[in-house]
Each structure stands twice: as C-alpha cells, then as structure tokens.
Amino acid sequence: MKNSFAISSRITLLAAAFALSACGTSKHAIATLESRSGSSTTGSAEFSEVDDGVKLTLEVQGSTPGLHGAHIHETGDCSAADASSAGAHWNPTSKDHGPADPNHHLGDLGNIQINDDGKGTLSLTKSAWKIGDGSAEDVIGRAIIIHASEDDLVSNPAGNAGGRFACGVIVAK
Template sequence: MKKTILSIAFLPFLFSCSNSNSETEEQSILLSEAKNAVAVIDAKSGSKTTGKVDFMESDGMVKITAKIEGLTPGSHAIHIHEKGDCSAADGKSAGGHWNPTNKAHGKWGISPFHVGDIGNLEVGEDSIGTLSLKTDKWCISCNDANKDITGKAIIIHEGPDDFSSQPSGAAGPRIGCGEIVESTVI
C-alpha cells in the first residue's frame, strides 16, 4: 500500500517535469527558427570608430540594433553597402549603397529610398551612437537578392545623411566598416 501512495504522490512531479521539458523544447524551437547576423565595425579613414551591429530575424521581421563608439557628437549616416569587403583603408571596397531595386536615395520609410538607407546615428558627448529598428524589407541568408543582407557591409559615415543628395546622401568619408555575417549567437 505504501508503494501505491508513493507512486500516486510522484505523478504530479512527473507531469510537471514533462510540461517543463515541453516548454523548454518549444523555446528551443523558437530560438532555432530565429536567424542572427552581426557586423563588427572597424575604424576607417583614420577614425577611432568601433562598434557592433546585430541583426535578428524572426517571423519575417529583421531587427537591427547598432551601438557605435568613437564618434564625434552630432549625426552620422549609417548604411548597408553592396559588398561585404572592408579591406580598403577608406572603406570604399564595400562599394556603393545596397540598392537592389534601383530606387532613388532617400529617408528610410519615406518612398523612394534604397533598402540600404538606414538613416543617421545621433551621437552625444559620450561619443556613442545607437540605433534600433525592425523591418520586413530584409532577411538573413534567405537567398533573395532584393532582401538578403548577408555578405553586405555596414558603413558609418563622418557626417549626416541629408536624405536627398544622389546617390548617397552627401554623408562624407566612410569612418567605419563591418561585413554582415550570419552568426549563431547574438
């Protein structure tokens, strides 16, 4: 009789462990469905610019989070450029803005604009600029030439994007560059 009571008392524990494992498995599946990419920003054109830009794709949306350091106070343009090549000292090896749909340069979200026209980082006295946005216009390693950001570069410019000068917003020299690569950890 004692064995039966002990077994019955043990059942709720088994079910609670089972539910806990099920929830953990669901969370793991959700995390495995998310894709991540990162661009580590290195200084260019004699600047002290460094930082990191993280990308996370989930449910058809890509979230970008940028934290860039070593900038002068004010506005600095941030764009996606067409080539993931940051080998040149001035960052020009990254090519022009990523513009697979051949749109005029402009301000993000106000037509027309390149899908690489992210905008400006606002930098305070601490020399740090941050930016965060979500979009369905990009994807990570999806093999869609009009949306796939993998293998492109993030460029930080010395000045602000004026959102109208063609083809790049008259933002000045490239002071930071990082290739966008798929990542397993964000």
C-alpha cells in the same frame, strides 16, 4: 497494437517538432565595425528576425558627436583603408535614396546620433530585409558603414554623408 504504435510515433514526432520550434529558430547576423579613414569609430551591429521583418541594433563608440549617416553597402569587403571596397549603397531594387521616403532603397538606415561621450545607438526594423536566404534582399555578405557626416536624407545616390569612418562585414551568427 499497430495503430497505437503509429499514433504514439506521430505524437512523439509532433512533440519533437514543437520543442524545436519553441527553442527559437530565428536567424541572426552580426557585424563588427572597425575604424576607417583615420577615425577612431568602432561598433557592432546585430540583425535578428522578428515577426514583422528583420531588426537591426547598431551600437557605435569612439566617434565624433552629432549625426552620422549609416548605410548598408553592397559588398562585404572592408579591406580598403577608406572602406571604398564596400562599394556603393545596397540598392537591389533601384530605388531613390532617403529613409524619409517609403520607397527608399534597402541600404538606407538614416542617421545615428552620437552623444558627447562618442557613443550612439540606432534600432530599426525593415520588413523587406532577409537573413541567410541568398536573395537580393539578404543582408548577409554586405557591409555596414558609419559615415563622417550627417545623411541629408534626400541627395541621390548616397545622402551626401561624407567619408566612411567605420566598416563591418555582415555575417551569419
């Protein structure tokens, strides 16, 4: 009788663990982008754990048409009118700038294409990013920035992308 109770208890615990894992325990983070530097650019960013890393979905509205550099910056502070409070590009591994280079720094997102209606989306996945683990690769506590101009993808350290048109602090969801 004792053995059947122990087996039944183990089965119940395994079933509960399986049910919890099936509910989805992936981590998420978000950022709400607010206008800076006199622009009308706003937007949102969502980070989600996926099998091959962390996926970013970035949506922007109210911006000028064309390509705009997008970056994660080191400090989760958008309080300055020009978003300078967000600091430099997030580069915990001291790599060169430029998403075209496989050895680029973690804050490089490339460019987001803004259409004539002022809207644009960007989606990408990075295997090195983490969510909520407190490591140097953790996106939480950083800021996401939309710049005034196109990122040239080569100039160090920031791609010559101009002023900061929108800023949002990345927080756990």
